[in-house]
Amino acid sequence: MAAHRKSRQRSLSGNTARTAATLALAGAATATAFDGTAHAAPQLTPAQVKAKVDKLYQEAETATQKYDGAKEKANATQRRLNTLHDQTARKQAKLNAAREALGSYAAAQYRDGGFSPAWQLALSRDPDRYLDGAAFAERAGARQASTVSLVRRQLREIEQLRGAARIDLSSLRSRQNELRRQKTTVTTKLDEARRLLARLTPVQRTEVTADAPVADHVSRSAVDVRVPLKASGSAAVNATAHGAPAGTNSRAAAAVAYAYTKLGSPYVWGATGPSAFDCSGLIQAAYRSAGVSLPRTTYAQINAGRRVSRAQLQPGDLVFFYSGISHVGIYVGNGKMIHAPNPSAPVRVAPIDQMPFAGATRVA
Template sequence: MASHRKPSQHRSGGRARTLLTAVLAGAAASAGLEGVGHAAPKPTPEQVREEVDQLYREAEAATEKYNGAKERTRAAERRVDQLQDEAARRAEELNEAREALGSAAAAQYRSGNGLDPTMQLALSSDPDRFLRDAGFAQRAGDLQATEIASVSQQIRELDEVRDDARTELERLRDQQERAERHKRTVTGKLEKARRLLSRLTAEERARLAEASGGGAEASPGRGGGSSGTQATGAQATGGRIAAPDSRAAAAIAYAQRKLGSPYVWGATGPNAFDCSGLIQAAYRSAGVSLPRTTYAQIDAGRRVSRSQLRPGDLVFFYPGITHVGMYIGQGRMIHAPNPSAPVRIAPIDEMPFAGATRVV
């Protein structure tokens, strides 16, 4: 019986070793230990372009939120400065009023009449106690009552200004934190796009930039743009563009001069721009003040339909109003596309149209 069982044990042990080998091989394959034969395939240039374009759109949406937060931060900083200046001025006025009361108190004391309790309160270093007990002012002489009531009012106003300043400082810190969060989002998405682009050859990157309308090599981490690109862009405009008024003409001329300038998120010129930064700078050169962000710029003028477009109008794209260009006629615009392409001329059909505004 023993000799009968041995062959069976041998076959069973062989099957066990075969099964173990298969399990280990499968584990090695799942852990990426089988070598490059089963590595993830390299994405095609078209796949890279689609993913990079998506990352650029997401980064641009975050850029506009960052621009808005920075604009609100600057407004809060100005308000804080104003409130602090006002608080300093009111504190100085309060000190002068107290000094005047102090002189009156000294004269009263020297006259032998003693110091009125109300005046003691007014000269106290504890304004809260003074405000709680300011009713004593009613028992002072008419002149002193008026002076003490004035000091009381000044203390109240100073406290209000200081409270406003504290509130504004909290708002400022909140906007700064928001801006930093949006900045991290932008830089993270752009860094991912740069990594994707770095996997392409120089020739593939050039084709990608051309597909994006940049006309220049889309090197990772750098905006395109060259004198050659600018010349091509200028020729494409057909020279001077007929505009409906002088301010639109000036804004278009500015944008034309910036053809070939690199896209840099958060930039408003004079040598680099993001999409809304280019529009703001162009109209600033024409004496027109525009908001900083796309979603504010679309409400900065009169809405017009696509069929009513004329040179100088602002054209907006994507459902979230995250991109803007300047219409120049014949279905074309000047805009700052993304980090892979410089300021350029492009058809407005290349992105989902979301609306248009006439600002002048």
């Protein structure tokens, strides 16, 4: 009996040991997982983070341009809708006045009993006066017929205006939905980029978000005036341009000068200045300061002037990037541009070869 108990004890002891070992390993794995070391995502190198962030910024820029375009169209639709409402209100006021005039005429007819002219002549104590009055009434009747025709026409016009307003309202709602979709896309991409950058050390973040080294003081051959030049985060200094090339007009020079004054301004998607910009917003503001009206988006800006080749570039030309024409800068000479890069970089001078070149346009 004792031997039997001893044998069973050895068997249980072996099972217990194996079970304990299994539980210990599982517990260790679980604890390690909670500590975040066993199944942690592979650590990205700064170069990999840069590649991912650049892609996210490009996708966000594409969505930003779609947002800007939808916003521009939504604003135009809203203005058109407001105009239709104003026109409808004015025509409704005229219609109400015409209806009141018809109502007064109908009330007079009712008071006169609606007798035929023959009976009214027969019963009149002064036939001559009646005949004069009858001629006036006939003319008044013709005028009333004209008023009735006017009322009918006004009713048709008002219905047409209301129909156009219903179409515009439907279009406005569609564009507002598009705005919300693009806004969600932009914010999602930018949030993801921020999370990736947050994994880096401050030094690594600077390396990832910095453009290729460019001297703050660059040749400014397009500008023949003295304007303030701001390096990113530094105090403004004066820079004087020399030797404006032939063919560069004053509007292009003024647009370039404006862009220089905005160096260091933050990138904010959807912004058109005066203190923050997205890429196409900066271009639009620069040329607006020179008296030239440009469309809001990169897709429209590239068609706003005459196309020029890369070899023909002059200061003031618009330079576009990526196959989707999702980014734009203003050329300032010597292979460089001023642009609003992305939320991690302010308005700055950069080489045009740091992004895939898609085309250029001369608007002034």
